[in-house]
Amino acid sequence: MSDTLSHFDEAGQAHMVDVGAKSPTRREAVAGAFVELNRAVLAALPQNPKGNPLEVARFAGIQAAKRTSELIPMCHPLALSFVDVQATVVAGGVDIRATAATVAGTGVEMEAMVAASVAALTVYDMTKALDKGIRIREVVLLRKTGGKSGTYERKA
Numbered sequence: 550m551s552d553t554l555s556h557f558d559e560a561g562q563a564h565m566v567d568v569g570a571k572s573p574t575r576r577e578a579v580a581g582a583f584v585e586l587n588r589a590v591l592a593a594l595p596q597n598p599k600g601n602p603l604e605v606a607r608f609a610g611i612q613a614a615k616r617t618s619e620l621i622p623m624c625h626p627l628a629l630s631f632v633d634v635q636a637t638v639v640a641g642g643v644d645i646r647a648t649a650a651t652v653a654g655t656g657v658e659m660e661a662m663v664a665a666s667v668a669a670l671t672v673y674d675m676t677k678a679l680d681k682g683i684r685i686r687e688v689v690l691l692r693k694t695g696g697k698s699g700t701y702e703r704k705a
Contacts, residue, residue, distance in 0.1 A: 576695030577631075577650040580661035582669040584643040585684040590676050591638060602675035603636040603643065610634035610668030614649050614660040624659050627651050632660070634668050643672050646691070656696050662688060 586594075594602055611632045618626040631650040636643050647664035649657040669685045676683060693701045 573652050573654050574695050575650065575652050576656045576693070577648065578656060578658040578661035578693040579646060579648045579691045580658070580665040580689065581647070581691050582645040582665040582688045583686050584645065584669050584672045585686060586642045586672075586676065587680055587682075590679045590683070591642070593679055594638065594676070597675055599675050602672050603638070605675060606636045606643075606645070606668040606671040607634045609671040610636075610645070610647050610664035613667035614647065614664035617660045617663045620663060621659055625653075625655050627653050627655070627657060627660065629657065629660060632664060634664050636668060636672065643669075645669055645672075656693060658690050658693050661693075662690060 599605070611634055613620075614632045614634075615629060618624040629649055629651050631648065634645065634647045636645050645665050645668045647661045647668060649660035649664060651657050651660075666685075666688050669688065673683050673685060689703060690701070691703045
């Protein structure tokens, strides 16, 4: 792990990192988020008049991953080779897992995290009429592979 922040130059100015000299390698990242819902909201999920919140969240997360560089200023636009978002009802809420992959000179951690975040926000948007106290929590990088820093796996 580096002891410097790569998105700042010697003068402290933010800049986009030049990844042009890096060799393209397969890179994959998995991120997660949790949407805490009460029992009444969980029970009402299938009857949502806006459609199935879990399917809409999946689509929103996939679309968000593809637009990450438009949202996060120093992210490179990437040709993603794969994006998948899964939203699963579990005890206490909805567990979201987003996977992004590419063959490039930079990683896809931000794409996976943006996908998980937007999917979680979409679940909130589609269920907020039932409860304004919904909490989105634990947006985290779970795993990443590829690149100079190799494999990272979040410890439980």
